[in-house]
Amino acid sequence: MKYTQGKYIIKNKSAIAKNTYSYTVRCPEVADIAQPGQFAHIRVDGFTLRRPVSICEIDKKCGTIRIVFEIRGNGTEELSKLNEGSLIDMLAPLGHGFTLNSKFKKVILIGGGIGTPPMLSLAQYYGEKSVAITGFRGAGSVILQEDFKNSGAENIVCTDDGSYGIHGFVTQPFGDILKKGGIDAVYACGPMPMLKKISEMSKENNIANCEISLEERMGCGIGACLVCACKTKKNDEEYFAHVCKEGPVFNAEEVIW
Amino acid sequence: MSDLSVNVCGVNFKNPIIPASGVFGYGREYEELFPLSALGGIATKGTTITRRNGNPSPRIAETPSGMLNSVGLQNPGIDKFIDTELPNLLKKNTVILANIAGSTIDECVKIAEKLSSTDVHMIELNISCPNVKQGGAAFGTCPETAGEITRKVKNVLPDKPLVVKLSPNVTNITDIAKSVEAGGADAVSLINTVLGMRIDINTGRPILKNNVGGMSGPAVFPLAVRMVWQTANAVKIPVIGMGGVSSGKDAIEMMMAGASAIQVGAAIFTDPFAPIKIIQEMNDFLDTKKIKSISDIIGSVKPW
Incomplete structure (x- = not known):
């Protein structure tokens, strides 16, 4: 690195x-x-x-x-x-970023609140091959919508209070798109309950590539101090990985919730 | 250029600055930023007999002018350390202090035995970790136990300098220091972190999942200087000082209090180049004051 x-x-x-x-x-x-x-x-x-x-x-x-x-x-x-x-x-x-694959034909990018910004660089990479679903508390906290539109991604916005876009959580449009099939990868960043739900839904729909970006209180930021631990599975053994170096992006299957 | 080299119980350091155990891992991550050979030494992440996962997160919290941590000695275990990390570190042309910790005296002795046949330069025995339930600080807060564990560990390390790392969470640190000196310690290092706590007033929960953790950073610096000074006056063996050192001036101050070398911890989180800058600033100070050798300032404070 x-x-x-x-x-x-x-x-x-x-x-x-x-x-x-x-x-x-x-x-x-x-x-x-x-x-x-x-x-x-x-x-x-x-x-x-x-x-x-x-x-x-x-x-x-x-x-x-x-x-x-x-x-x-x-x-x-x-x-x-x-x-x-x-x-x-x-x-x-x-840190370890998202896995990019130019062969993917359709990917879903999901951002919750301040977890939305890292999704924009993915939208700019995948362009029209991506659907960006972003969720916010209300209209006052909606960010980066012009940028997502300019990236070429299909853009879906949800708010908890219905004051902008779809009234409800990101998991609702995500479920609808999953049903249609043909998804190569799911990428997400946002609150833990959202990430957990997205991981479960991706697994139920046999999405092999579901990557999520985690957050934890950090020290050195480069993997030396071992402060930002999160529970993961490695070869079926429980293991405290570190968000700053092995993450922040993890394959959803590795994370123990 | 002044002479920055120091000798601590027979081991030569090209300069007195050593990243403290825990902040620096095994140096791999920092090597991306500067050559490890620039450092006086490296105190490696505390190693236990077998692998430890450490405490649940969050393991860190900010405090005014400092931080709390409760990592809980996450490490791969002594065998893996000796097989995969130590050989690499020994190539780096800097002094390696292997920091070790155990939950029983027997465990500490076993780890020390394993290290005795390696080429590691020094052993730093941690009898002061505030973040583990067994061993750790329990050894370091009772003079008799501290002396006993030192004697038993030194017994299996006849040829290696043994540094015992002391806790500040005691009524009188000099009692502990004298006891480990009598037990055969070749040097002491202090201070380990000060036990602290922070609470999120919105949730009513402690920020650390371990509830309490070790405080470090500039906030503990005056406390550390005082304890280094008291200890240096109480024992004949060298004192390696640490606790909140974040500039060359701080390092000079702690050496005047009696430290023969300095470990740097939290400052590395703020600025990963802190050890390198501290070395440069110490050199500049000596040049300005026309002091030829850093050794001349060790314990040079003139108390009122």
Whole structure:
């Protein structure tokens, strides 16, 4: 695994929903090797621990990556105060990303809330071969819809309160598409109950490639400190894998819920 | 360029900076960023007799100027360490301190026996892990037990320097230090983490699944300096200092308090290059002050 640490310039900042920010960062050496599903471990002034933020878009030509994050606590609040032209200290690209396969004819991408951003880089890879199903609490927290449309993916949006798109959870349209068959892969990132349900539904429908991106409180971000453990199966034996290195993307069959 | 080399109980370190056990794994991940040969030494992840899965997640929480961890000694076991990690580490041209821990005295002795026939440079016996239910801190908080375990482990390591890692979660750390010195320890290292706790007030649940965990980072630095100073004044064997060191100035300060070498932990999470920067900053300090050798500052504090 290759990664680098440096201070990179923020080329673009935008507030894309309440408490949700998007930074486009110029970092050619990161963009060059980054894969969908990987993350950046970001230093925030005044805090001991870095904040892991998933990579939303990778533009190798422009040498930029885009990250989208939600204010969850003091650290991300401080992070949101950076401006265009400021330097951001990143250790990136980290982790094991999604498996990409150019032979796949139809894939489903499912993002729940702030788990949506890493799905965009997949939508940009698969384009029209992908269906993006994204779910949010309500209209106020819907993000990245223009970007998903521009990627060529078929776009389905759900909200818990029905204030935007379909009223209900992402699992409902997901179930409908599964019934029609012909799905080569399912990729998902979002809250644990959503990921669990998607994994079960994929298994019931014999989807061989169901990959999910997990989240856990992290230390070093590169696999040394063994803090971000999650229970997995390896050769039928229980094993604490680490979200930062062996993940964040896991095959759904490996995860013990 | 000043002379940054130090000698700790007969082992030469090219500089005093050692990533602390637990933050650095076996160095593989950091090698991507800098050559391990730049480091004075490496304290490897605590190794037990058999594989341990560790505690459930979350295992980490932020604190003001620091963090808590409750990893619980996840490791592949001593045999795998000796077969797959140690040979690789011994090629890196830096001092390797194999950190070991057991839930019984017998286990610690067995692990030490296995290491005695390897080329590892030093053994760091952890009698102070706050995150395991058996052994760990239980050994390190009672002077008699600490002395007994040291004696039994040293007995099977006649040719290897034995460093005993001490807990700050005690009434008087010098009692423990004197006891392990009497037991045959060649050096002590301190402080291990300070037992702490954080609660999510929205859920009423502790943030760590283990409820409590070990606190480290800049917040514990003054506590660590005080304990290093007290211990260095209480024993004749060298003290390896650690606890919240995050700059060259911090490292100099802890060495003035009496540390012969310095371990760096949480600072590496904030900045993976912290050990390298600390070495450079120490060198700059010595150059500015026209001090020829870092050894000259060890224990040089002039108390009031």
